[in-house]
Amino acid sequence: MGMIIQGVTGDWEVVIGLEVHAQVSSNAKLFSGSATEYGAEQNTQVSFVDAAMPGMLPVINTAAVEQAVKTGLGLKAKINNFSVFDRKNYFYADLPQGYQISQFLQPIVGEGILTIDLKDGVTREIGITRLHLEQDAGKSIHDQHPSMTLVDLNRSGVALMEIVSEPDMRSPEEAAAYVKKLRSILRYLGTCDGNMDEGSMRADVNVSVRRPGDDLGTRCEMKNLNSVRFIQQAIVYEANRQVDILEEGGKIDQETRLYDSVKGETRSMRSKEEAHDYRYFPDPDLLPLQFDDAFVAKIKADLPELPDEKKDRFMNTLGISAYDAGVLVAEKEVADFFEDVAKGRDAKLSVNWVTGEFFGNLKRTGKTIATSPVSADALGEVIDLIKDGTISNRIAKEVFEEMFDTGKSASNIVEEKGLKQVSDTGAIEAAIDDVIAANPDKLAEYRGGKDKLLGFFMGQVMKNTGGKANPGVVNKLLKPKLDG
């Protein structure tokens, strides 16, 4: 569903395109042999190439090329066996070369498709315009010195993939779904860790508005948004700002704007406008990037199962709903965990336990799948115990909570606490007799036509047996006794 802003003069449609910068997962940088790991001491992961010392020459990292091709394949995109690196010229303190090595006219990856997942299992295809390789810049720190800006070049020269979408999105929700899906695919592929907190993934958001059906309006770009929430907030603010201007007869200036997440507004960045004359030209230090079809085929052969394919398989072979399948495949770790639990077990019951109790207890204890005290096998045992009637679903939930807190196995807890479900008819009949004997007035009411009291007796019997009575057996035995 597109977002429509109802103005005084009529409806406005919002049009969104995204440029996502994703840091390539690699040991070394795009054109040098220095390390890429996050969080190192300042300027310790910098080579003379990254610092742009005179005479240093860039040599491309094989892994960066492979990761870009792999990502292109994951986006069902055209792979260009011939691409060219260009210099994008601008001056900034954290860009020692005075230019960024990027790809302009001939990128390594061309048009592709990304399918986004919306509410109620609805999907939409968003066009990918291109993906190109480029260098990251260094980092400027403005608040640690009273009069100076401090520059750390550890990030300088790290390989980035810039992934550009078509202006195909029509609402903040679609933009959010796009970023989430792209992040998921990158993580499945292992080409980017998708860690937005550490800046491994950041987005430039292009927003324009128009009358439904009209040509595209003039857009504004908001740079460097590093959370899905900020992306959505920035779009809402910016779209409304543009509608207000247009409705008052004004016109939109194409410009770069800064989103201030504290104030929740976008501001013009006029100071940078002049710098937008990038004067691209082919980098004379680098020959064109070329590879043959066999290089691409080899990467293709090693592609993992991606979220869309996994979702289809969960739906078609395991009979899981589109919604549940979507939840399970979004994170690879969750999908893997689920598959371990569901192996040889009831798929539906496994889904309910993974997305219900398991997620609930992770949240309660502040743990993640990686640090969870309960393994997939341990959860599987709980499901087995429910299936073979050893414990009821209700008891299972208690047992599971204790498993999280103590790390013990389900069978141990059941054994220690004597939680084994009672299915023995003799014991259950005795419990029913006790309850009936203790509540003669309620029995009389029931026999007088108050059918609803069946639930009361059921509850009392369960309470009487410490919740261990098999509810199915109680149900079967209780009614005849009440009816006399």
Place this chain on the structure above:
Amino acid sequence: MSLDKATVAKVANLARIRVEENHLDTLANELNAILGWVEQLSEVDTENVAPMTSVAEMQLRWRADEITDGGYQQEIVANAPSDEDGFFAVPKVIE
């Protein structure tokens, strides 16, 4: 193609080269002479000729994804006009 004074001033600014106002005309003439000379190349018919990407008959060299460099913070900042605790220190740039 011909450059006017304003374009020369703009290019100089983008390249961070200070050019005094009274030198702009001379510079424009010189640049136009160079551009005119280069433009002679367009007289050659290059239909069906692939763009030349290098004068050397060679392919781009690739490196393995191995950490082989870095780890010398002091050498990196050694030539900086100003440094601070292993950082480059530059005049404050605040948006």
